[in-house]
Amino acid sequence: MAYWWQKGIIYQIYPRSFQDSNGDGIGDLPGIIQRLDYLAWLGVDAIWISPFYPSPMADFGYDVSNYTDVHPMFGTLDDFDRLVEESHRRGLRVIIDFVPNHTSDQHPWFQESRSSRDNPKRDWYIWRDPAPDGGPPNNWLSRFGGGSAWEYDERTGQYYLHSFLKEQPDLNWRNPEVRAAMLDVLRFWLRRGVDGFRVDVSFRVMKDPLLRDNPPNPNWREGMDPADRLIERYSMDFAPDIHQFNRWLRQTVEEFGKDKVLIGEMDLPFERMAAHYGKGDELHLPFNFRLLFSPWKADVVRQLIDEYERVLPAHAWPNWVLGNHDQPRIASRIGREQARVAAMFLLTVRGTPTMYYGDEIGMENVPIPPERVQDPWERLAPGFGRDPARTPMQWDDSPNAGFCPPGVEPWLPLAENYRTINVAAQRHDPTSMLTLTRALIGLRRAAPALNRGSIRTLDAPDGLLAYLREAPNERYLIVLNFTDQPQGALLPEAFSSANIVLSTYLDRNELVTNRELRLRPNEGIVAMV
Incomplete structure (x- = not known):
């Protein structure tokens, strides 16, 4: 049996930045409701909404002062209920953040x-x-x-x-009263119809009860994150206790059915991450963040696929992430041309893809003037701030990009290129990033080989990544050119021809019969073989 989250595509919304409905320059829940038709048109299956709970906003909602309400900035519980109802009416699932490691010091x-x-x-x-x-x-x-x-x-x-800000004291999950109270938080939202949870820093919840010192990190150098001076052997991912925590969550959500999803946030090596699937009784999707921190090179990505697939338990379903609210945007990390190739990878590789709002139109990091900085991380560790990837969604070429009314200052500045890089401009452009993303989503949804099939990487010339997706009676070859030079590759001997059904250039639909594939600079193709 395939669950919806195995075939589906998750779209992350940072609510402060998606759509302002009341003219205060900050996005909100009614604003998300206004844009649900767009998300249904795009073709995603679920929206994941970053925190909207009451909070002093020391860390923009990840310092929760009330787990069972909505911050007035974002709306009301009635607005949330309407968001769930309107999402479900359009076939969209709703995933929300659960922040179990810490509360606000104002809680x-x-x-x-x-x-x-x-x-x-x-x-x-x-x-x-x-x-x-x-x-x-x-x-x-x-x-x-x-x-x-x-x-x-x-x-x-x-x-x-406090694993994070001093305003974010860590909860003691070894106390059964804490456990009971926090699991009741899950039930509160499940009763309101949510379809799952993204569990914030889930791997940090259980620490060494002896509080032993962490060892020094011999690889740390000046210029790296100061928090990485030590290896966090005892302050995170403390086994076996962390796996009991996962099971507490799993048992609770399964009180409401088997189709609820638990996604764990963790930046861990593949083998340690794979342990968080348990025996099919822990997390459904421990987030795979390796693409966020690895060089964007064909040989590196092939190695990641092979290593990931090798360590996954037989019952586990993979997932891939290219961007989120904590990391620089993909188009800024690898360039606009390769961002199209990355989109093709994300939507054709085996596993559940998570897309970050705005990546479907190629939004880039926005430089933030010192007087407009919002993120406390930037003030504590200059150069590590996350504001550049959290700027308002670019809907159209009107003042403030359609995010908030003209004359209102948005909470973060807009990109200078919003008049050309926006949904309205790209929606009717047959060669745009948005058109490509929607075409990839449509192809993935229609093709069992792409949404549920097996994967096998193939040998390819330097700079190319090739893999095969297979299901009964269906087979797709994906070839991605990671370079800015033309490249050629021969079809595997088992295939006499290939029908190219999609190119990142959006201009190819051709049959290749001589086994020779030609790729232009920064081009990816999907072919039926």
Whole structure:
């Protein structure tokens, strides 16, 4: 049996940046509703919405102060219910963020916890006495800025753990009361009709209960993220406890049926990531982020495919990610021409693809003037800010790109090229990035070999990546040119001909009968063989 999320395509929406419906320069839930017809037209199967919960916004919603409501900036619970209803009416599933590792320091739970050492919620967070010298309990580092992951509380004379900002204290999932409360959060949203959860930094939730020091990272150099000075052996992905956490989540969502999806955020080597599938009783899709951090080279990507497929358990379904709200945009990382090749890869490789809003039109990073910086990471670790990839969606060539009304300042500046790089301009352009993306989605949806078939990489000349997707009675060959030079390749001997059905140039539909494939610079092709 194939679940919807195995055949489907997930589209990530950063709600602050998708569509402003009320003229305050910030996107919101009613704005997403306004754009659902576009998403249905595009052909995606599910939307994943980044956090919209009440929050002081120290980390733009990943510091949650109430897990069961909507921040007034984004709308109301009624708006959310209408979003789910309108999405489902169009055949779109709804996935939301679940943030289990930490709350806001303004959450009532933490306010109680820090009020005194004997408060009933004291053990809901991770508190420890100072080290003998009065310093932090261990050497763990915060992911934001690389300072200590411990904050001293003058009132109670102990430190609390925060893997991220000090405004984001870590929850203690070893406390059964915490576990019960947080699993009830899942149930709250499942009862409102959500189809799954993307679990924020899921691999960090369970730490070493002995709080042992992390070892130094011998590969760290100046200019790298300061938080990477240590190897996080004890502060994340602590086994076997982390797998019990996965099972708690899985058991809870399955109370509402087998078709709900759990996606875990983790930046781990393939073998450790694959362990998070468990025996089919943990996460459905531990996020595969390797393309975000690997060189965009044909031989490297082939190696990633082969290694990933080798370590996946037999029951596991793969997934691939090219962009998200934490990383530079794909068109800026590899260039506009190769972004088209990357789109063809993402939508033809085996596994569930996750697309980041705006990548379907080739949006790029936007330089943020110092006075417009919003991301706290940029202030703590200059050069690592995430604002450039979070700028408003470019809908048309009107003032503010159709994101918010004219005369309103959007929360982040728009790209200078929005008058040409936008949905309206590309929607009727037969050679645009949007036209290509929609064609790839349509082909993937129609072809069992592409949405559920097997994969096998093939030998190819330097600079080319070739792989075969197969299903009963159907076979597709994908060849991608990672270079800016013309390239040639011979069809495998088993194939006497190939019918090219799609090119990234959107101008080829031809039968190749002499076994010789010619690719133009930065071209990818899909062929039936």
